[in-house]
Amino acid sequence: MSEHPTERLSAYIDGDLAAAERTSVEHHLETCADCQRVLADLRGIVVRARALEDHPPENDLWTGIEEQLDDRSIVVPLETHRARRRLSFTLPQMAAAAVALIVLSVSAAWWARSGTERGANGGPPVAAVRPDSATPTQPASLDCETALGCIGTYDTYDTAVVDFEELLAMYRDRLDPETVATVEANLAAIDQAIEEIVKAIDADPESTQLYNYHSSARQRRLDVMRQAASIIRTTT
Amino acid sequence: MRYLTIAIGFALIIMSPETLRPQAAVDTLLSVGANATVEVENMIGDITISTWDRNAVRVQATGAADVHFDSEDSEVSVEAEMVPDGEGRATDFTLTIPVDANVEVHTIEGRISIEGTTGRIDAQSVKGLIRVNGGRNTIDVGSVEGGIEISGARGRVEAHSVNEFVSLTDVVGDIEATTVNGPVTLERCDTQNLEASSVNGAIVFRGPIHSDGWYSIDTHNGTIDITIPRSANATISAFTYNGEFEADFPVTVTEAEPGKATTITLGSGDAQIELETFNGAILLKRSDR
Numbered sequence: 100m101s102e103h104p105t106e107r108l109s110a111y112i113d114g115d116l117a118a119a120e121r122t123s124v125e126h127h128l129e130t131c132a133d134c135q136r137v138l139a140d141l142r143g144i145v146v147r148a149r150a151l152e153d154h155p156p157e158n159d160l161w162t163g164i165e166e167q168l169d170d171r172s173i174v175v176p177l178e179t180h181r182a183r184r185r186l187s188f189t190l191p192q193m194a195a196a197a198v199a200l201i202v203l204s205v206s207a208a209w210w211a212r213s214g215t216e217r218g219a220n221g222g223p224p225v226a227a228v229r230p231d232s233a234t235p236t237q238p239a240s241l242d243c244e245t246a247l248g249c250i251g252t253y254d255t256y257d258t259a260v261v262d263f264e265e266l267l268a269m270y271r272d273r274l275d276p277e278t279v280a281t282v283e284a285n286l287a288a289i290d291q292a293i294e295e296i297v298k299a300i301d302a303d304p305e306s307t308q309l310y311n312y313h314s315s316a317r318q319r320r321l322d323v324m325r326q327a328a329s330i331i332r333t334t335t
Numbered sequence: 336m337r338y339l340t341i342a343i344g345f346a347l348i349i350m351s352p353e354t355l356r357p358q359a360a361v362d363t364l365l366s367v368g369a370n371a372t373v374e375v376e377n378m379i380g381d382i383t384i385s386t387w388d389r390n391a392v393r394v395q396a397t398g399a400a401d402v403h404f405d406s407e408d409s410e411v412s413v414e415a416e417m418v419p420d421g422e423g424r425a426t427d428f429t430l431t432i433p434v435d436a437n438v439e440v441h442t443i444e445g446r447i448s449i450e451g452t453t454g455r456i457d458a459q460s461v462k463g464l465i466r467v468n469g470g471r472n473t474i475d476v477g478s479v480e481g482g483i484e485i486s487g488a489r490g491r492v493e494a495h496s497v498n499e500f501v502s503l504t505d506v507v508g509d510i511e512a513t514t515v516n517g518p519v520t521l522e523r524c525d526t527q528n529l530e531a532s533s534v535n536g537a538i539v540f541r542g543p544i545h546s547d548g549w550y551s552i553d554t555h556n557g558t559i560d561i562t563i564p565r566s567a568n569a570t571i572s573a574f575t576y577n578g579e580f581e582a583d584f585p586v587t588v589t590e591a592e593p594g595k596a597t598t599i600t601l602g603s604g605d606a607q608i609e610l611e612t613f614n615g616a617i618l619l620k621r622s623d624r
Contacts, residue, residue, distance in 0.1 A: 281479060281480055285515040288516060289534055307595075315532075315611075326495060327479075329459070329477075
């Protein structure tokens with residue numbers, strides 16, 4: 100029997116697993132009583148959590164409370180309260196957001212810096228940067244006041260990758276072409292590695308080792324993107 | 336006629352734009368307090384930093400850029416600002432700093448060499464070799480197109496390249512050494528926490544294994560070559576998808592199913608060693624020490 104996919108059961112319930120991973124978990128569940136129990140417990144927690152809805156108080160009770168309140172402005176409408184409570188993240192989402200935050204924090208700092216330092220002469224005094232390039236505009240998907248405000252838009256690995264590539268594309272003309280080519284070649288090398296791992300998983304969906312390896316490879320890509328974002332900050 | 340040609344050639348050399356602009360030469364001494372931080376921002380050119388037993392920073396620079404200083408008791412910052420006709424030309428820095436000073440160095444293109452400081456080291460470049468000799472604190476070094484060499488360090492070491500090698504020798508402390516396209520070599524490294532990775536490159540590790548240690552080594556297209564002491568107590572998880580696993584000593588494999596890691600227990604199996612390569616071999620060797 101393969102290793103227990105305990106850590107992936109939550110994502111399985113949330114429907115966040117890729118098809119191959121989902122199939123693998125399902126295969127395992129068919130024969131593993133322990134994981135079936137864990138899954139049932141997790142589902143029970145989810146069901147109970149969903150049952151914890153806000154119920155408006157009985158009118159007569161509310162009237163009594165209302166009379167004792169000096170300042171009604173502190174009362175938060177129920178819908179607002181519900182909306183606030185929906186702003187929650189699963190652990191993988193928080194992890195992804197944390198990684199994205201690193202990339203974004205660097206990028207945000209770089210934007211702030213580029214905005215204050217570029218000035219009238221039009222380009223930074225850096226030999227590795229082309230001085231004749233126009234100042235790029237901020238990507239629409241990153242249209243938020245602070246990096247923190249962008250967390251909600253970065254809940255997946257793919258989103259982080261797409262936005263980073265958008266970032267790189269916009270600043271391509273300002274960066275040393277050789278450096279851009281190097282970064283892209285290395286990201287492509289990681290992508291190729293990830294592709295090989297995915298094929299291996301398709302051929303052997305029971306291998307938890309490959310799933311872990313796949314996760315490590317994606318993390319590495321995020322790390323390289325982070326490093327590249329740092330370069331962009333330094334050289335523009 | 337020959338003399339005339341020589342004379343004209345000589346005149347042309349003297350009058351060339353490269354030589355018409357005087358090379359800025361800076362040699363300044365700045366006083367600082369204990370545990371000061373020295374920041375250097377360069378664009379093109381080498382940065383060489385060594386230490387002395389004085390509470391002062393000596394800055395020597397030659398090159399095309401204007402050099403700006405900002406000095407306070409606890410911080411000295413040195414920045415090269417490129418002048419309009421100096422684009423593409425280098426400015427080289429040589430700094431002598433207090434032995435306990437922290438160092439933050441950034442350059443786009445040029446070699447960085449830091450020797451002897453016991454303070455924190457943060458050195459980043461886009462292109463150019465980064466070399467650190469010594470160090471007794473946190474050492475954080477990164478480059479995109481530059482190799483990294485660290486030797487004789489005692490402290491936490493983070494060394495990240497993208498397109499070049501990473502080499503650590505005689506390092507004691509936690510280690511994180513990564514690259515994408517290049518080898519990672521860890522010779523005589525004494526660490527309890529190791530993370531070493533590459534995508535296209537071999538990884539070599541030789542050093543003691545601590546019973547409470549954790550060692551993670553992975554590469555996609557490269558060989559993992561690990562030499563550990565005969566006395567090591569460790570559980571080794573070795574995974575290769577398209578490669579071979581070899582040990583130069585008899586090992587008892589407790590699990591070796593397809594798609595799973597080979598697990599080997601040495602002694603009491605206390606330390607955790609994880610070795611992963613997709614297209615490479617894993618070579619496990621034992622040393623007498």
